[in-house]
Amino acid sequence: MRRIDLRSDTVTLPTEEMLEAIRNAELGDDVYGEDPTVNQLEEMAAEKMGKEAAMLVPSGTMANLISLMANTRRGDSVILGVDSHIYRYEVGGVSVIADLLPILVKEKMGFMDPAEIEAAIQPVDLYRAPTTLICIENTHNRAGGVVITPQQIEQIRRVADEHNLRLYMDGARIFNAAVALKVDVKEFTRHVDNLMFCLSKGLSCPIGSIVVGSREFIDRARKIRKMLGGGMRQAGIIAAPGIIALEKMIDRLEEDHRNARLLAEGLAKIDGLKVDLRTVQTNIVMCDVDGLGVSAETFVERLKARGVLINSISSSRVRFVTHRGIESGDIKEALAIIEDEARKIRNERS
Numbered sequence: 001m002r003r004i005d006l007r008s009d010t011v012t013l014p015t016e017e018m019l020e021a022i023r024n025a026e027l028g029d030d031v032y033g034e035d036p037t038v039n040q041l042e043e044m045a046a047e048k049m050g051k052e053a054a055m056l057v058p059s060g061t062m063a064n065l066i067s068l069m070a071n072t073r074r075g076d077s078v079i080l081g082v083d084s085h086i087y088r089y090e091v092g093g094v095s096v097i098a099d100l101l102p103i104l105v106k107e108k109m110g111f112m113d114p115a116e117i118e119a120a121i122q123p124v125d126l127y128r129a130p131t132t133l134i135c136i137e138n139t140h141n142r143a144g145g146v147v148i149t150p151q152q153i154e155q156i157r158r159v160a161d162e163h164n165l166r167l168y169m170d171g172a173r174i175f176n177a178a179v180a181l182k183v184d185v186k187e188f189t190r191h192v193d194n195l196m197f198c199l200s201k202g203l204s205c206p207i208g209s210i211v212v213g214s215r216e217f218i219d220r221a222r223k224i225r226k227m228l229g230g231g232m233r234q235a236g237i238i239a240a241p242g243i244i245a246l247e248k249m250i251d252r253l254e255e256d257h258r259n260a261r262l263l264a265e266g267l268a269k270i271d272g273l274k275v276d277l278r279t280v281q282t283n284i285v286m287c288d289v290d291g292l293g294v295s296a297e298t299f300v301e302r303l304k305a306r307g308v309l310i311n312s313i314s315s316s317r318v319r320f321v322t323h324r325g326i327e328s329g330d331i332k333e334a335l336a337i338i339e340d341e342a343r344k345i346r347n348e349r350s
Helices: 016-024 036-049 060-071 114-120 150-162 174-181 215-227 236-248 253-268 296-304 328-349
Strands: 053-057 077-081 101-105 131-137 166-170 194-198 209-213 284-288 317-321
Touching: 016 236, 036 053, 036 194, 036 209, 036 236, 053 060, 053 215, 053 236, 060 131, 060 166, 060 194, 060 209, 060 215, 101 114, 114 150, 131 150, 150 166, 174 194, 174 253, 209 215, 253 284, 253 317, 253 328, 296 317, 296 328
Parallel strands: 077 101, 077 131, 131 166, 166 194
Antiparallel strands: 053 209, 194 209, 284 317
């Protein structure tokens, strides 16, 4: 059975050029700072983000954890969105490993209201864990891949500055945000102290994420990476496709966005399904299946049996993600299958 895999952009396979670059990469020991391919990638990433330095890590989750630890001290509190990836999907590392207290703020369309952030800041006194860091996510996964605009980030920056807090961005899909708004990525990054972005999602690399920030911050981060077991040796095999990603794979994200819009508009026309088209700004589509009278998990399993792979997000919501390797023809085929399965569900329940 042919599969149309819309579970995540993490399933994207590397290009042939990336695989060839891996084979031919010039290598050295990265813990000693001697892998020339890693050094080239880190220099490229820092320049592209408008920061002083960068560091390659194996995963986005490790990038976030290292950044939390490098920005804070044990016992501090950190402001997180209640639906943020750091809080929801990183196995509690913020508390278990970083020893930080999450202070949760509700998001609206992925954005935390600056006034609510300010109200959540814990003061420095005998009784409370002082707040030292605000974390934002861009694009915002659970909100449907919505973009947090540079203007919105600037509003949060002002709160951070007023209270002498650092501002960190989980920018796993920050290039999706930049492409969606058709602006340079530095329009986002200039408002934050440091951030991470993923190579292994829409940019098509097989592995890897990058942490960027000041040289002092990255020096701290390198020591924490080593402590967590993230020090790598001939890591040029990871960095080589990352260089190609930054050179050639960013602009093509627009194709993923077009396919997501095509999918969302098709889903919205199917009886029993509901899509908030306002949230379809990049490559993620959230869909409510409650109108069909079945759980999200049941819907996922029925589509899986037909070769369409998606993920459930809650008891009534499912997520579709477009990526390289998914073309408009795949979207149309998936929509035909989804419409047929929805019709069958409705008939079964009538």
